[in-house]
Amino acid sequence: MASIFWFRRDLRVDDHPALNMAIESAGADGDGVVYGLVSKTDYVELSTLSPIRQESMYASWRALDAQLGSGLTRVDDAVETITSRAKALKVEKVFVSAAYDPLSVAFMKDARHKIEAAGLKLIVGPGNYAVAPGKVVKPDGTPYRVYTPFFKAWFELANQEPLALTPGGLFKRLDDHLGFVSPAYETAFEGIATDFGQLSRVKAGQEFAKTTFDSFRKRGALFAYQEQRNRADLSGTSHLSHALAHGEVHPRSLLAQIGSSPDETTFAKELAWREFYADVLWHNPTSLTDYLQPRFAEMRYDDGTELGETRLKAWQLGRTGFPMVDAGMRQLLADGWVHNRVRMIVASFLVKDLHLEWQRGADWFEHWLTDFDPASNAHGWQWTAGCGTDASPYYRVFNPILQGLKFDPNGDYVRKYVPELRHIEGPAVHEPWLLVDGLAKGYPAPIVDHSDERNESLARLAEIKVN
Numbered sequence: 001m002a003s004i005f006w007f008r009r010d011l012r013v014d015d016h017p018a019l020n021m022a023i024e025s026a027g028a029d030g031d032g033v034v035y036g037l038v039s040k041t042d043y044v045e046l047s048t049l050s051p052i053r054q055e056s057m058y059a060s061w062r063a064l065d066a067q068l069g070s071g072l073t074r075v076d077d078a079v080e081t082i083t084s085r086a087k088a089l090k091v092e093k094v095f096v097s098a099a100y101d102p103l104s105v106a107f108m109k110d111a112r113h114k115i116e117a118a119g120l121k122l123i124v125g126p127g128n129y130a131v132a133p134g135k136v137v138k139p140d141g142t143p144y145r146v147y148t149p150f151f152k153a154w155f156e157l158a159n160q161e162p163l164a165l166t167p168g169g170l171f172k173r174l175d176d177h178l179g180f181v182s183p184a185y186e187t188a189f190e191g192i193a194t195d196f197g198q199l200s201r202v203k204a205g206q207e208f209a210k211t212t213f214d215s216f217r218k219r220g221a222l223f224a225y226q227e228q229r230n231r232a233d234l235s236g237t238s239h240l241s242h243a244l245a246h247g248e249v250h251p252r253s254l255l256a257q258i259g260s261s262p263d264e265t266t267f268a269k270e271l272a273w274r275e276f277y278a279d280v281l282w283h284n285p286t287s288l289t290d291y292l293q294p295r296f297a298e299m300r301y302d303d304g305t306e307l308g309e310t311r312l313k314a315w316q317l318g319r320t321g322f323p324m325v326d327a328g329m330r331q332l333l334a335d336g337w338v339h340n341r342v343r344m345i346v347a348s349f350l351v352k353d354l355h356l357e358w359q360r361g362a363d364w365f366e367h368w369l370t371d372f373d374p375a376s377n378a379h380g381w382q383w384t385a386g387c388g389t390d391a392s393p394y395y396r397v398f399n400p401i402l403q404g405l406k407f408d409p410n411g412d413y414v415r416k417y418v419p420e421l422r423h424i425e426g427p428a429v430h431e432p433w434l435l436v437d438g439l440a441k442g443y444p445a446p447i448v449d450h451s452d453e454r455n456e457s458l459a460r461l462a463e464i465k466v467n
């Protein structure tokens, strides 16, 4: 009998155990027909997200459809289509990859209930982790809360071989296919007037992920990763986060292609951060939106005050007067992607200079990031806010000026995203207020004094410190 494969965040055909299960099932007692489905309604409605995030989803779907030989159908509601059409399609089994974040878990629980009520079987195959969340545990069976020992234990388990695609699958499209044309996302951008050029086009798909990884190796960035990965002005990282978040590549396939040099091991460690955060969220599902360290909920924040909300707006639009922060926030709006170091700088600034809760920033990131991942986002924010898994004994407050001078030493990154500062040469761009004409092209003066706000942040921390 034919199978239905419901693709969610596993938009590839290679190294895809759950898809192989669907093909094998369809081939065992039929002609291998698999109906591939994607749905714009998931636990979040796609049309509520930023135009660039919507486009990134559509781009991934288009690429997958091409790989399936036009065998992918987009529907409004996957569960509704499955339960109403399965009988006529002679389908009894529906396949899906495991997902571990709390909203997916709740959504799939409800989906299972409806699919089974319609007399069908929902079969869940392995998901997109080298080691599934919940599987890396201490010898006493409890989860790790600190990254370094997690990494050691994870690395021992993360050594499976990539799987080949099971041959014989015949992908077919349903007749009520809604097409893969995304909304014209440039027009939706009008509310946020920017003048830093055209929005980036999103490239996506399994083949693009392979090209991206090849380029990471060929341009030497993988082999200089330790030195260059923190530099915002260089292309020193892989840019594979969209592909990993959309499941266009399995991390196992990446691990199988990297050696054991120090640079390659550091890259494997970054892949492990993704898995560590998924594991932490699996064990602490409320940490998607709540403080992992609950005492931080008691801290004084400026959310809801007029000043706090005005500052939030300035941060969102890249108008804080701190060039490295503003470049990062504008990169988010333009590209739907931000360099990791800069994510830390802008996140620290929101929480520790503007005294706003991390969830406000996480929500904004969720809206825009084309690589949005629930666990990496929530815990990237919590780590930077100091309320998450950071094992450091001191409270980090990033200095946005020094961070800029260190990780964008010639100022090229800032000039790329902040046109009002392009008339300033070299590293002076990080402190434009020191120049006579530094703010002459409409760039704002700093909205806060960093050293005052650092002291304020430490004072608020002292109020919640448990002695």
Ligand SMILES: Cc1cc2nc3c(=O)[nH]c(=O)nc-3n(C[C@H](O)[C@H](O)[C@H](O)COP(=O)(O)OP(=O)(O)OC[C@H]3O[C@@H](n4cnc5c(N)ncnc54)[C@H](O)[C@@H]3O)c2cc1C
Binding pocket: 229, 237, 238, 239, 240, 241, 242, 244, 245, 270, 271, 272, 273, 274, 275, 277, 338, 339, 340, 341, 343, 344, 347, 365, 369, 371, 372, 373, 374, 376, 377, 378, 380, 381, 384
């Ligand atoms: C506040 C904040 C929010 C973040 N939100 C997300 C998010 O929603 N989605 C997301 O994929 N990453 C997130 N990250 C992690 C990181 O910034 C991105 O994964 C990275 O910038 C992606 O670029 P890359 O693919 O070139 O990374 P590379 O340096 O090439 O790393 C390879 C892969 O390892 C993983 N990785 C690397 N660093 C981290 C990290 N610190 N935490 C978790 N995984 C990591 C990613 O899957 C990445 O693609 C966030 C970090 C912070 C500080």
